[in-house]
Amino acid sequence: MMDTENSSKKLLRQYGILAGFIAGMFGILIAVIVLSRSSWQNGLKTAVTQVLEEEEPGQWIVGNYVRINAPVSLSAACFETRRKDNGARGYVLMMRIETAYGPFPAVFVSGEKADARFVGISGLHGRVRTLIGNGSGDAKIIYWVKRIPDILKNAEGPVQNDLGVGK
Numbered sequence: 001m002m003d004t005e006n007s008s009k010k011l012l013r014q015y016g017i018l019a020g021f022i023a024g025m026f027g028i029l030i031a032v033i034v035l036s037r038s039s040w041q042n043g044l045k046t047a048v049t050q051v052l053e054e055e056e057p058g059q060w061i062v063g064n065y066v067r068i069n070a071p072v073s074l075s076a077a078c079f080e081t082r083r084k085d086n087g088a089r090g091y092v093l094m095m096r097i098e099t100a101y102g103p104f105p106a107v108f109v110s111g112e113k114a115d116a117r118f119v120g121i122s123g124l125h126g127r128v129r130t131l132i133g134n135g136s137g138d139a140k141i142i143y144w145v146k147r148i149p150d151i152l153k154n155a156e157g158p159v160q161n162d163l164g165v166g167k
Contacts, residue, residue, distance in 0.1 A: 045062055047105065059085065061082045062081050063081060065079055076095040078092070078094075092107060104122070106121050106122075108145065108148055110149065118145060
């Protein structure tokens with residue numbers, strides 16, 4: 001009887017150590033995700049800015065990250081934007097869309113009047129960019145252009161205020 005009690009206690013202790021180890025790993029994982037969020041947002045902001053500068057040089061200022069309360073937010077990022085010439089405010093969205101060449105991050109600009117248009121695809125240059133073209137005839141791009149006003153209705157507003165767009 002005494003031997004069974006000792007082996008049960010030993011087994012419980014081992015399970016406790018294993019459970020503690022798993023909980024610790026989850027804690028570390030959550031901490032890394034939370035701490036890397038701003039770095040991730042800054043990287044997306046840089047990619048969006050590069051597309052806007054390549055396609056429409058000197059016309060846009062990209063502002064703060066805007067959180068979207070919709071399922072599409074898992075494959076999209078939204079930022080405030082402002083035109084340099086007239087100060088018109090709007091949004092720029094980067095969304096993962098499927099193309100004949102695989103998934104690519106497409107960039108769309110939308111004004112305050114809920115009009116949206118395709119700007120370009122991040123990371124594409126040269127021949128592949130020429131093959132994809134401006135996307136005006138692509139059904140997937142047309143679909144997202146029509147959906148963007150509805151997506152922006154679920155935008156919460158800026159998360160941080162580091163460029164002065166929301167001031």
